[in-house]
Amino acid sequence: xxxxxxxxxxxxxxxTVDRVQGGGSLWSxxxxxxxxxPEVIVAALVALFFVVVAAFPRLFTSQDPQRCDxxxxxxxxxxxxxxxxxxxxxxxxxxxxxxxxxxxxxxxxAFIVVGLSVLIGxxxxxLSGYYLGWVDTAISRAVEVFLVIPLLLxxxxxxxxxxxxxxxxxxxxxxxxxxxxxxxxGWMGYTRYVRANVLETKNLDYVVAxxxxxxxxxxxxxxxxxxxxxxxxxxxxxxAIAGVISTEAVLAFLGIGVRPPAVSWGILISxxxxxxxxxxxxxxxxxxxCLVLTVLALVxxxxxxxxxxxxxxx
Amino acid sequence: xxxxxxxxxxxxxxxxxxxxxxxxxKRGVVFKRTVGQVRAVDGVSLALRRGRTLGLVGESGSGKxxxxxxxxxxxxxTSGRILVDGIDVSAMKRAxxxxxxxxxxxxxxxxxxxxxxxxxxxxxxxxxxxxxxRLVPKGGRARAVRELFDLVGLNPDHVNRYPHxxxxxxxxRLGIARALAVKPQILICDEPVSALDVSIQxxxxxxxxxLQDELGLAYLFIAHDLAVVRHIADxxxxxxxxxxxERGTETEVYEQTRHPYTRxxxxxxxxxxxxxxxxxxxxxxxxxxPSPAAPPSGCRFHTxxxxxxxxxGAASDSADVTIDEPAAxxxxxxxxxxxxxxxxxxxxxxxxxxxxxxxENTTRAEAAR
Numbered sequence: 001x002x003x004x005x006x007x008x009x010x011x012x013x014x015x016t017v018d019r020v021q022g023g024g025s026l027w028s029x030x031x032x033x034x035x036x037x038p039e040v041i042v043a044a045l046v047a048l049f050f051v052v053v054a055a056f057p058r059l060f061t062s063q064d065p066q067r068c069d070x071x072x073x074x075x076x077x078x079x080x081x082x083x084x085x086x087x088x089x090x091x092x093x094x095x096x097x098x099x100x101x102x103x104x105x106x107x108x109x110a111f112i113v114v115g116l117s118v119l120i121g122x123x124x125x126x127l128s129g130y131y132l133g134w135v136d137t138a139i140s141r142a143v144e145v146f147l148v149i150p151l152l153l154x155x156x157x158x159x160x161x162x163x164x165x166x167x168x169x170x171x172x173x174x175x176x177x178x179x180x181x182x183x184x185x186g187w188m189g190y191t192r193y194v195r196a197n198v199l200e201t202k203n204l205d206y207v208v209a210x211x212x213x214x215x216x217x218x219x220x221x222x223x224x225x226x227x228x229x230x231x232x233x234x235x236x237x238x239x240a241i242a243g244v245i246s247t248e249a250v251l252a253f254l255g256i257g258v259r260p261p262a263v264s265w266g267i268l269i270s271x272x273x274x275x276x277x278x279x280x281x282x283x284x285x286x287x288x289x290c291l292v293l294t295v296l297a298l299v300x301x302x303x304x305x306x307x308x309x310x311x312x313x314x
Numbered sequence: 315x316x317x318x319x320x321x322x323x324x325x326x327x328x329x330x331x332x333x334x335x336x337x338x339x340k341r342g343v344v345f346k347r348t349v350g351q352v353r354a355v356d357g358v359s360l361a362l363r364r365g366r367t368l369g370l371v372g373e374s375g376s377g378k379x380x381x382x383x384x385x386x387x388x389x390x391x392t393s394g395r396i397l398v399d400g401i402d403v404s405a406m407k408r409a410x411x412x413x414x415x416x417x418x419x420x421x422x423x424x425x426x427x428x429x430x431x432x433x434x435x436x437x438x439x440x441x442x443x444x445x446x447x448r449l450v451p452k453g454g455r456a457r458a459v460r461e462l463f464d465l466v467g468l469n470p471d472h473v474n475r476y477p478h479x480x481x482x483x484x485x486x487r488l489g490i491a492r493a494l495a496v497k498p499q500i501l502i503c504d505e506p507v508s509a510l511d512v513s514i515q516x517x518x519x520x521x522x523x524x525l526q527d528e529l530g531l532a533y534l535f536i537a538h539d540l541a542v543v544r545h546i547a548d549x550x551x552x553x554x555x556x557x558x559x560e561r562g563t564e565t566e567v568y569e570q571t572r573h574p575y576t577r578x579x580x581x582x583x584x585x586x587x588x589x590x591x592x593x594x595x596x597x598x599x600x601x602x603x604p605s606p607a608a609p610p611s612g613c614r615f616h617t618x619x620x621x622x623x624x625x626x627g628a629a630s631d632s633a634d635v636t637i638d639e640p641a642a643x644x645x646x647x648x649x650x651x652x653x654x655x656x657x658x659x660x661x662x663x664x665x666x667x668x669x670x671x672x673x674e675n676t677t678r679a680e681a682a683r
Binding site for chain 2: 208
């Protein structure tokens with residue numbers, strides 16, 4: 001054992017172990033883990049691609065989705081051999097342009113709705129589970145009230161009531177109303193999940209230890225309870241994003257979703273599904289394929305992120 | 315219960331007077347009404363001396379852990395007083411109370427749930443400095459954490475590791491380091507070694523003893539392992555159903571036992587020498603601990619007491635013997651709650667109507683051998 005080369009080897013080995021297991025913050029460790037998973041890298045590239053599509057639609061098509069020529073109606077996909085790679089729909093609008101320009105409202109709506117819902121749900125769920133008492137009673141009853149109102153009925157009522165309100169013609173303006181309504185009926189699930197997890201976590205010894213040290217309620221919630229209670233919520237987020245995009249399609253079908261002239265994947269999917277039985281399957285398959293790819297990428301990303309942030313799985 | 319409040323002594327760092335903690339039992343869905351109370355801690359008086367160890371023993375459900383929670387301020391007492399350095403904690407303002415609470419810290423039983431799995435070890439120990447910024451100036455915190463690691467026998471280079479990368483004994487050391495970070499005077503150890511392997515138990519006990527010598531800490535050492543308590547404790551208190559039944563120095567309680575419950579506990583300690591085993595009478599208590607929601611009348615222990623029938627049999631008046639209670643118990647045990655009274659030395663207290671009979675009984679049994 002006194003052989004210097006052996007001890008040097010041992011020292012080197014422990015140093016590598018330390019580099020792998022510790023060192024740096026939670027996030028830098030997570031980043032290091034994520035980099036080593038190929039499926040996460042692929043998913044990140046796919047997600048990044050759609051974000052670029054949403055941000056810079058002009059890079060991907062020269063056509064204007066609003067300029068439809070009825071004489072070009074129903075052209076099948078031409079790929080690289082013509083001006084309409086994905087073909088055109090029944091009104092002669094270029095499908096590639098529609099899909100590309102539809103990405104922004106769809107993704108923006110989905111991220112706003114899910115982001116706000118998670119924020120509201122996590123905040124209320126944590127407060128409710130941590131303090132219990134009247135706070136819990138008020139929040140839990142509110143959750144129940146919102147759960148029993150059918151989403152479509154409420155959306156129909158609210159969106160048709162405020163249909164005349166002008167929110168501007170920007171992308172944000174065209175999705176503002178559906179975003180608010182979908183958020184108002186989307187936060188309850190997260191609240192319940194987080195509340196249940198907080199109830200379980202808050203009586204663990206390390207939370208008691210933080211209390212004994214004199215930590216404030218806010219510190220205990222943010223540093224000790226939430227990181228250990230939020231796991232199930234991160235698994236819900238990717239599917240929730242898909243859910244919002246398809247719900248938006250339903251709203252669009254009822255004429256109360258994203259306001260025209262803006263197009264969205266939801267509108268394209270709902271239009272395309274009407275013609276699926278003919279020989280125009282491509283009208284459904286292209287927007288649906290984009291949606292599925294986006295959701296799949298988010299699922300893999302979310303999964304990888306959750307594993308990377310859990311020190312035990314490293 | 316009726317323990318006269320002792321004169322404040324500069325030697326006593328933590329004093330508990332008639333501490334009571336009841337949990338209400340509630341029924342009803344919308345309109346909750348209290349239908350009863352669980353008497354988890356029912357009138358406990360203790361005194362913990364500076365730099366000394368008070369062992370607290372008792373069965374599961376005797377209120378040891380509830381007492382610990384009340385002492386560290388996680389639970390509010392129903393009544394009674396807690397004095398830290400002679401100052402009543404409940405009479406203080408919030409900020410002062412926080413400062414006073416800092417001096418009492420807790421070491422947990424289960425090292426696997428006591429550490430936040432998502433925080434690196436260094437952050438777990440160093441969190442105290444984020445909560446109490448005045449303890450250590452900002453620049454010296456990383457060094458202070460490394461010193462704490464060193465103090466409890468952990469490698470300071472492991473500050474970036476996560477709890478799951480440590481063994482049970484190392485985790486327990488981490489828990490102790492976290493408690494020590496705020497420079498406490500009192501450490502409440504709630505069964506700190508009962509979840510560990512025996513070899514590791516010894517190491518942690520030795521660590522606790524070394525820390526006591528170096529830092530002058532006072533320990534309230536809660537355990538159900540009587541051998542461990544005997545090893546580490548200067549004084550011992552025995553709890554049964556929420557109250558203290560016997561209290562005294564380690565020698566007094568272990569060798570001149572004055573309460574039948576303590577005697578029963580002692581007889582259950584395994585003896586290392588097999589040849590000694592047949593020479594000892596084992597007292598097996600019948601039945602379970604009664605529910606603290608409906609404790610027995612009079613002496614809490616009379617339903618399971620092994621001494622009471624002997625005393626009743628010896629007593630001439632057989633009027634006490636009722637038909638529905640074949641194992642007769644003296645009437646006084648069923649009606650009057652015994653007080654903690656001095657037995658011989660003034661600091662050896664026992665709550666039994668027939669404490670003196672216990673000594674007689676012992677001598678008789680020993681003479682028979």
